[in-house]
Amino acid sequence: AQSVTQLGSHVSVSEGALVLLRCNYSSSVPPYLFWYVQYPNQGLQLLLKYTSAATLVKGINGFEAEFKKSETSFHLTKPSAHMSDAAEYFCAVSRLSGGYQKVTFGTGTKLQVIP
Amino acid sequence: GAVVSQHPSWVICKSGTSVKIECRSLDFQATTMFWYRQFPKQSLMLMATSNEGSKATYEQGVEKDKFLINHASLTLSTLTVTSAHPEDSSFYICSASSSGQILATEAFFGQGTRLTVV
Numbered sequence: 001a002q003s004v005t006q007l008g009s010h011v012s013v014s015e016g017a018l019v020l021l022r023c024n025y026s027s028s029v030p031p032y033l034f035w036y037v038q039y040p041n042q043g044l045q046l047l048l049k050y051t052s053a054a055t056l057v058k059g060i061n062g063f064e065a066e067f068k069k070s071e072t073s074f075h076l077t078k079p080s081a082h083m084s085d086a087a088e089y090f091c092a093v094s095r096l097s098g099g100y101q102k103v104t105f106g107t108g109t110k111l112q113v114i115p
Numbered sequence: 116g117a118v119v120s121q122h123p124s125w126v127i128c129k130s131g132t133s134v135k136i137e138c139r140s141l142d143f144q145a146t147t148m149f150w151y152r153q154f155p156k157q158s159l160m161l162m163a164t165s166n167e168g169s170k171a172t173y174e175q176g177v178e179k180d181k182f183l184i185n186h187a188s189l190t191l192s193t194l195t196v197t198s199a200h201p202e203d204s205s206f207y208i209c210s211a212s213s214s215g216q217i218l219a220t221e222a223f224f225g226q227g228t229r230l231t232v233v
Contacts, residue, residue: 049221102164
């Protein structure tokens with residue numbers, strides 16, 4: 001069984017401030033972990049993924065996330081928020097099952113960036 | 116990179132009609148495709164998993180006779196919402212996964228289809 005918990009359905013930050021979106025996972029096997037961003041009425045865009053290589057993962061648009069096994073966490077950060085970062089962010093965990101990746105999503109965190 | 120194309124991006128239909136949504140992997144062979152439904156301000160809920168050439172596996176609570184899934188080739192899966200009702204209005208997203216070594220670490224998502232039943 002696998003699951004992810006995203007703490008905070010809404011996060012507001014000022015433009016230029018640090019962005020921190022929290023994600024904790026539960027998985028019975030070593031997980032693959034992902035962060036996706038979704039803009040209104042659009043699909044999902046992959047920000048970054050962890051696949052058991054480096055624990056600090058750098059993604060697109062200046063985002064990064066650190067895999068901490070001891071804390072079962074995979075929090076997403078960005079040093080300085082831009083207005084264009086306002087969107088919904090989903091943490092996801094997947095495992096290889098029957099030759100394919102079975103993905104479980106968190107409930108999402110809506111990021112608001114205040115000018 | 117791997118690209119998944121979903122069509123149409125939005126559709127409005129009358130209650131009682133059927134609507135077909137296509138999901139295509141453009142540059143890789145998708146051995147498995149997934150269909151998700153997303154209600155407003157909620158996360159993605161997996162509806163079904165389909166493997167090429169075999170019947171789809173539906174998640175608990177999803178009506179297989181209402182949401183018909185066909186995965187006839189390694190690059191195309193379709194979701195047909197039959198006898199649509201207003202409560203079927205939602206955002207539907209597909210994703211595709213490959214068993215190929217390089218692509219097997221993630222699933223790739225389409226852009227979604229906004230279905231509105233009036």
